[in-house]
Amino acid sequence: MITFDGVTKRYADGTVAVDDLHLEAPTGEITVFVGPSGCGKTTSLRMINRMIDATHGTIGLDGVDVRTIDPPTLRRGIGYVIQQAGLFPHRTIVDNIATVPYLLGWSRKKARAHALELLDRVGLAPELAGRYPFQLSGGQQQRVGVARALAADPPVLLMDEPFSAVDPVVRTSLQDELLRLQAELNKTIVFVTHDIDEAIKLGDRVAVLRVGGRLAQVAAPAALLSAPADEFVAEFLGRDRGIRRLSFVSDASLRLRPDLTVPVSSPVSEAAGRAASAQSPWLAVVDAGDRPLGWVNPAELPRDGTLEGVRLLPYGTFVHGRDSLRTALDAALLSPSGCAIAVAENGGAVVGVATRESLDEALALAASDVGNGDPANG
Numbered sequence: 358m359i360t361f362d363g364v365t366k367r368y369a370d371g372t373v374a375v376d377d378l379h380l381e382a383p384t385g386e387i388t389v390f391v392g393p394s395g396c397g398k399t400t401s402l403r404m405i406n407r408m409i410d411a412t413h414g415t416i417g418l419d420g421v422d423v424r425t426i427d428p429p430t431l432r433r434g435i436g437y438v439i440q441q442a443g444l445f446p447h448r449t450i451v452d453n454i455a456t457v458p459y460l461l462g463w464s465r466k467k468a469r470a471h472a473l474e475l476l477d478r479v480g481l482a483p484e485l486a487g488r489y490p491f492q493l494s495g496g497q498q499q500r501v502g503v504a505r506a507l508a509a510d511p512p513v514l515l516m517d518e519p520f521s522a523v524d525p526v527v528r529t530s531l532q533d534e535l536l537r538l539q540a541e542l543n544k545t546i547v548f549v550t551h552d553i554d555e556a557i558k559l560g561d562r563v564a565v566l567r568v569g570g571r572l573a574q575v576a577a578p579a580a581l582l583s584a585p586a587d588e589f590v591a592e593f594l595g596r597d598r599g600i601r602r603l604s605f606v607s608d609a610s611l612r613l614r615p616d617l618t619v620p621v622s623s624p625v626s627e628a629a630g631r632a633a634s635a636q637s638p639w640l641a642v643v644d645a646g647d648r649p650l651g652w653v654n655p656a657e658l659p660r661d662g663t664l665e666g667v668r669l670l671p672y673g674t675f676v677h678g679r680d681s682l683r684t685a686l687d688a689a690l691l692s693p694s695g696c697a698i699a700v701a702e703n704g705g706a707v708v709g710v711a712t713r714e715s716l717d718e719a720l721a722l723a724a725s726d727v728g729n730g731d732p733a734n735g
């Protein structure tokens with residue numbers, strides 16, 4: 358675990374970049390530093406690997422004061438990823454990734470084999486190994502940057518705005534990739550960003566800093582969204598934090614109706630009877646494998662033939678037991694029925710339908726939870 362204990366950084370010109378920071382970045386978790394430009398995020402990060410030394414206070418790495426460890430030794434256990442990857446332009450991709458293993462005295466063969474493994478791990482094709490950085494896209498370079506930081510298998514990874522210079526689509530895939538990697542690797546990651554959405558998506562804990570280098574709040578994302586410590590944090594989180602908080606509420610509280618589906622092979626008259634007895638105007642039409650095809654309102658259909666060939670209305674789904682209440686709500690908003698279809702993770706068969714009433718109940722329950730828990734510690 359990384360601990361900041363009363364850490365202050367005052368630069369030579371008198372600027373106080375970080376002011377009396379107390380914080381823990383737990384082992385195996387992603388801790389995100391977020392805040393407006395100039396709030397001291399980068400300074401805080403660089404004090405961990407001693408690229409910058411603190412003026413006061415102590416930074417501990419598993420209980421050892423980092424100032425007692427000489428910087429090269431310290432940095433061997435700490436991977437570092439920066440914006441625009443910072444790759445060596447005159448080295449090939451494989452040699453870039455193998456930089457630290459070479460420094461550690463690994464044989465060329467072993468270091469390159471390991472670098473190729475990492476290339477694959479970060480989702481890049483082996484053909485890229487012999488290229489130079491300028492022959493890669495920005496997103497690919499960022500992935501190489503992550504692979505290079507992981508090369509010596511350091512327990513700690515520092516990431517300073519690593520995904521800021523790429524477009525939103527690439528950025529999303531890099532974030533997803535990082536979460537996937539982290540689920541396998543369980544590194545202790547400290548991640549700096551100015552983007553609160555990125556912080557909330559990636560962080561197990563999010564530390565919000567304000568200009569002047571003071572910690573405004575540190576909490577798990579859901580706790581931050583439901584109980585910001587003050588106006589500054591609330592403003593920084595943005596206006597739709599109520600909706601965004603639903604991403605952290607499971608779909609478990611949704612009551613599902615299994616009786617609102619009808620096979621596409623059914624006669625319309627049977628569908629009408631089923632809708633009447635279920636007291637619902639809407640039924641979800643399913644195929645022979647119980648997968649959703651669309652919505653019908655049988656009362657509006659001519660009473661002959663089956664549902665085959667009937668124009669079905671758009672639908673939205675969420676994965677039962679995996680997706681959040683936000684995804685379920687979104688699915689409901691994508692259909693004129695106002696209902697969301699819950700499907701099984703494997704195979705995609707319909708598990709049931711979340712009606713507007715059940716969404717309402719679940720939302721009320723989620724709202725009643727707001728403010729519970731300790732906002733300062735999340």
Ligand SMILES: Nc1ncnc2c1ncn2[C@@H]1O[C@H](COP(=O)(O)OP(=O)(O)OP(=O)(O)O)[C@@H](O)[C@H]1O
Nearest residue numbers: 368370372374393394395396397398399400401551
């Ligand atoms: N070498 C330095 N000398 C003097 N002041 C500095 C130095 N480096 C940074 N600062 C100042 O310290 C404060 C914090 O800077 P820092 O780079 O840590 O902020 P940041 O939150 O990472 O900002 P950004 O999001 O813009 O990168 C800023 O006011 C900055 O101008």
